[in-house]
Amino acid sequence: MNGDSRYAGDHVFWWRMISRRRFRIALFVAVAAAAGCGPQNQPLTPSLAPNAAPRKIAEWIARWNGPEGTYLEISKSGDKYEIRIKDLDKMQTYRGTAAADRISFERNGKAETIRSGNGQQTGMKWLADKRNCLVIRLGDAYCRD
Numbered sequence: 001m002n003g004d005s006r007y008a009g010d011h012v013f014w015w016r017m018i019s020r021r022r023f024r025i026a027l028f029v030a031v032a033a034a035a036g037c038g039p040q041n042q043p044l045t046p047s048l049a050p051n052a053a054p055r056k057i058a059e060w061i062a063r064w065n066g067p068e069g070t071y072l073e074i075s076k077s078g079d080k081y082e083i084r085i086k087d088l089d090k091m092q093t094y095r096g097t098a099a100a101d102r103i104s105f106e107r108n109g110k111a112e113t114i115r116s117g118n119g120q121q122t123g124m125k126w127l128a129d130k131r132n133c134l135v136i137r138l139g140d141a142y143c144r145d
Contacts (some may be wrong), residue, residue, distance in 0.1 A: 015065070057081075057098050060114070064134050064142030067126050072114075072134060072142040079104075083114070112136055119143060 062073040073084040081096040081103050096105035096114070104113040119130035123138035130143035 035095060050120055057101070060103070060134060061117075062144070066142045067124060070142070071134075074114075074134075117141065 011054075013020075051057070060074050061076055062074065064074075066072065069086070069087060070088060071084075071086045073086075075082045075084075079097070081098065083096050083103065083105055084096040085092055085094070092107075094105040094107055096103040098104075100115075101115065105112055105114070114134050114136055117133045117135035119127045119133055121135050122128070122130070122133055122141035122143070124141060125135060125143060127143050132145075133141050133143035135141040
């Protein structure tokens with residue numbers, strides 16, 4: 001036997017170890033990536049949490065505060081609702097109609113609804129402890145203290 005054959009087994013051994021290690025790393029990365037892949041910015045489910053009883057739309061006519069000076073203001077004019085939303089950039093006004101326990105309106109070409117909820121349904125940590133909120137979608141909600 002020559003001196004090279006003595007290391008041939010070690011070479012195969014290390015290659016198998018490296019391959020197993022690479023496989024485990026690839027498997028870990030794939031599992032971690034799959035765990036992080038979930039639906040993002042999905043609309044809020046209409047189910048209410050146990051402590052968030054639906055409120056009448058007439059009780060919504062007021063100003064509702066959001067984070068960092070944002071707000072939602074609802075007023076009624078005849079059978080229509082005027083919705084003013086102040087975000088971080090500007091204030092915009094929309095016309096809405098009541099339908100059961102919601103107010104429907106169109107914003108930027110997209111149908112939106114305002115519904116009763118609680119702080120946990122807002123999807124915002126700074127509103128999580130609130131119990132009297134109006135939610136348009138996750139991350140777009142306003143509460144009263």
